[in-house]
Amino acid sequence: xxxxxxxxxxxxxxxxxxxxxxxxxxxxxxxxxxxxxxxxxxxxxxxxxxxxxxxxxxxxxxxxxxxxxxxxxxxxxxxxxxxxxxxxxxxxxxxxxxxxxxxxxxxxxxxxxxxxxxxxxxxxxxxxxxxxxxxxxxxxxxxxxxxxxxxxxxxxxxxxxxxxxxxxxxxxxxxxxxxxxxxxxxxxxxxxxxxxxxxxxxxxxxxxxxxxxxxxxxxxxxxxxxxxxxxxxxxxxxxxxxxxxxxxxxxxxxxxxxxxxxxxxxxxxxxxxxxxxxxxxxxxxxxxxxxxxxxxxxxxxxxxxxxxxxxxxxxxxxxxxxxxxxxxxxxxxxxxxxxxxxxxxxxxxxxxxxxxxxxxxxxxxxxxxxxxxxxxxxxxxxxxxxxxxxxxxxxxx
Amino acid sequence: xxxxxxxxxxxxxxxxxxxxxxxxxxxxxxxxxxxxxxxxxxxxxxxxxxxxxxxxxxxxxxxxxxxxxxxxxxxxxxxxxxxxxxxxxxxxxxxxxxxxxxxxxxxxxxxxxxxxxxxxxxxxxxxxxxxxxxxxxxxxxxxxxxxxxxxxxxxxxxxxxxxxxxxxxxxxxxxxxxxxxxxxxx
Numbered sequence: 001x002x003x004x005x006x007x008x009x010x011x012x013x014x015x016x017x018x019x020x021x022x023x024x025x026x027x028x029x030x031x032x033x034x035x036x037x038x039x040x041x042x043x044x045x046x047x048x049x050x051x052x053x054x055x056x057x058x059x060x061x062x063x064x065x066x067x068x069x070x071x072x073x074x075x076x077x078x079x080x081x082x083x084x085x086x087x088x089x090x091x092x093x094x095x096x097x098x099x100x101x102x103x104x105x106x107x108x109x110x111x112x113x114x115x116x117x118x119x120x121x122x123x124x125x126x127x128x129x130x131x132x133x134x135x136x137x138x139x140x141x142x143x144x145x146x147x148x149x150x151x152x153x154x155x156x157x158x159x160x161x162x163x164x165x166x167x168x169x170x171x172x173x174x175x176x177x178x179x180x181x182x183x184x185x186x187x188x189x190x191x192x193x194x195x196x197x198x199x200x201x202x203x204x205x206x207x208x209x210x211x212x213x214x215x216x217x218x219x220x221x222x223x224x225x226x227x228x229x230x231x232x233x234x235x236x237x238x239x240x241x242x243x244x245x246x247x248x249x250x251x252x253x254x255x256x257x258x259x260x261x262x263x264x265x266x267x268x269x270x271x272x273x274x275x276x277x278x279x280x281x282x283x284x285x286x287x288x289x290x291x292x293x294x295x296x297x298x299x300x301x302x303x304x305x306x307x308x309x310x311x312x313x314x315x316x317x318x319x320x321x322x323x324x325x326x327x328x329x330x331x332x333x334x335x336x337x338x339x340x341x342x343x344x345x346x347x348x349x350x351x352x353x354x355x356x357x358x359x360x361x362x363x364x365x366x367x368x369x370x371x372x373x374x375x376x377x378x379x380x381x382x383x384x385x386x387x388x389x390x391x392x393x394x395x396x397x
Numbered sequence: 398x399x400x401x402x403x404x405x406x407x408x409x410x411x412x413x414x415x416x417x418x419x420x421x422x423x424x425x426x427x428x429x430x431x432x433x434x435x436x437x438x439x440x441x442x443x444x445x446x447x448x449x450x451x452x453x454x455x456x457x458x459x460x461x462x463x464x465x466x467x468x469x470x471x472x473x474x475x476x477x478x479x480x481x482x483x484x485x486x487x488x489x490x491x492x493x494x495x496x497x498x499x500x501x502x503x504x505x506x507x508x509x510x511x512x513x514x515x516x517x518x519x520x521x522x523x524x525x526x527x528x529x530x531x532x533x534x535x536x537x538x539x540x541x542x543x544x545x546x547x548x549x550x551x552x553x554x555x556x557x558x559x560x561x562x563x564x565x566x567x568x569x570x571x572x573x574x575x576x577x578x579x580x581x582x583x
Contacts, residue, residue: 115554116553122557134571139571142568143528143573147531151523154518154542154561
């Protein structure tokens with residue numbers, strides 16, 4: 001296969017595997033999903049390494065360090081396929097939908113311009129909302145999520161179009177477009193006031209539970225780059241909104257909220273901009289992609305589960321801690337006044353995430369042990385890479 | 398001249414009626430379709446605006462028919478005040494934000510109208526407590542997106558708006574009849 005075909009193959013593969021899974025017999029659905037998602041992940045990693053674009057389309061490998069974001073939705077998909085129990089009811093339909101979600105998120109990440117990115121993210125968001133809306137007994141939650149996502153897309157698409165529509169009228173029009181884009185895409189990714197609705201929807205089936213992770217990767221890819229106050233404020237508001245209900249939440253719910261805290265921190269890093277902000281946002285999104293399928297399932301015993309909770313609580317020596325350090329550096333550079341509110345939200349959040357009473361391990365946790373160890377190893381390896389990059393000067397300003 | 402009149406009427410209708418019961422969807426959709434057809438009459442490439450007008454009517458007619466069959470709680474005085482006051486504020490913001498130095502004055506008015514319609518619709522969808530009012534607000538905002546796509550001649554955006562309209566109709570069919578139609582159990 002020549003290199004120019006790698007990106008088209010990586011972008012099309014999840015949709016092909018979605019079709020294959022839909023036609024696959026129930027008995028072999030899990031093994032087929034694991035194999036297909038692993039191939040898709042491999043293709044996406046190769047495409048990210050090779051770089052370049054798809055001629056005649058708006059798809060291109062993200063530039064610089066952001067290219068790491070391309071395979072992240074497929075990494076989450078692969079982990080979730082490995083973790084899903086064999087023979088579960090509705091596994092074929094849910095698995096096919098999750099492949100579609102991951103494919104949509106990868107396509108949205110590969111979009112070079114914010115307008116096509118916003119349209120693609122809209123597809124992902126609507127698909128996730130549809131998954132909940134069609135779940136029995138979840139009409140209200142599904143409708144609320146759909147309303148929220150559609151409102152976000154309806155703000156983001158004109159926001160992305162405004163600077164193109166009147167390039168000579170920069171200034172005010174650009175400003176309005178930027179605010180609409182940030183608020184709209186932030187709403188879709190569950191940032192700011194949308195955080196409680198999106199996190200509540202995550203309590204439902206697997207495709208919906210992974211939707212915040214899948215949506216946040218392309219959204220922060222398009223919002224990152226330059227210093228943007230609105231994105232930083234959305235991130236800080238998200239951290240506050242998810243930390244406040246942590247005290248009364250159960251252990252699994254607290255882990256989901258901690259995941260929302262990581263997404264909020266990644267938004268702060270993306271909004272702070274600069275090299276440190278970009279690298280910090282990438283490090284946090286890699287952590288979110290690795291921890292997303294495992295969050296909420298690691299409350300029961302085991303050394304790996306304990307280490308995963310430490311990573312979620314932003315403790316060293318794991319990758320999220322590196323992301324936190326880089327984010328604080330970037331915020332100190334872009335908007336020093338925001339460091340106070342940021343740390344004021346993070347400190348109780350980290351303390352509450354870390355405090356979980358250990359319960360006895362169960363059979364299901366034993367089945368999850370290998371992927372959990374893999375995630376821990378990847379988080380440690382990511383921290384080593386981040387340290388090497390920082391020492392050699394790559395993550396400097 | 399006709400296009401300017403229709404766009405002005407559309408802005409007025411979006412602001413004034415966003416807090417009213419049920420939203421006169423047919424009037425709103427009809428005005429958007431008429432504005433798109435008027436723009437197609439003046440445009441060099443009339444295909445996209447005509448297509449957008451047809452899609453708007455094809456989506457709004459069944460949606461208005463379906464929403465009329467559901468229970469709709471009337472908006473409270475607070476909801477009405479927030480919708481109309483907020484809509485007026487957002488329209489003024491759109492007028493301020495779109496600069497006067499744009500090449501074509503009708504293009505400026507079209508951009509302002511589309512922004513005002515979208516923002517008023519999203520505001521109504523956020524403020525209204527009745528799911529029928531929320532769905533009507535979203536449908537009006539989608540009308541605004543179709544107007545923007547038709548006036549700017551962007552096929553990809555039009556395709557995206559059509560997909561979003563289809564998804565709205567599907568979700569409305571699945572969810573709203575459970576939430577607002579007492580005879581169907583959730």
